[in-house]
Amino acid sequence: MHVVVGPIVTRDGGFAFDSWTPERGLSRGYSYRRIEDAHYARKVEIRSRVRSFAGPMVACSTLDEFSSVLAKDAGTGESARTSLI
Structure with missing residues (x-):
């Protein structure tokens, strides 16, 4: 299993990021009012998943x-190995 973390996007008047796993599918992230908070939460998510x-x-x-x-994973069942952390 692997995890794909998306970029920060604007949503519902705030800033959010999504993540995807084969088991859970697409998980929509919480919408933060400040972009700095969204960046911090994304970094924490990435670091906690890596550990x-x-x-x-x-x-x-x-x-x-x-x-x-996501399209490559859905179509082939293989993970893209670019931008690995």
Whole structure:
């Protein structure tokens, strides 16, 4: 299993990021009022997953990259090994 963490996007008048795992699918993140809070939460999410997770972690910088990685995973069942943390 692996985790894909999306970029910070605007949502519901705030800033949020999503994540995806094969078991849970797409998980929508909490919407923060300040972008700094969203960046901090995303970094914490990435670091906590790296420490407690044995599979590959992909942290996407753009929405296009996030969509592309999810499309590849859904179509082939393989993980993209770019931008590994």
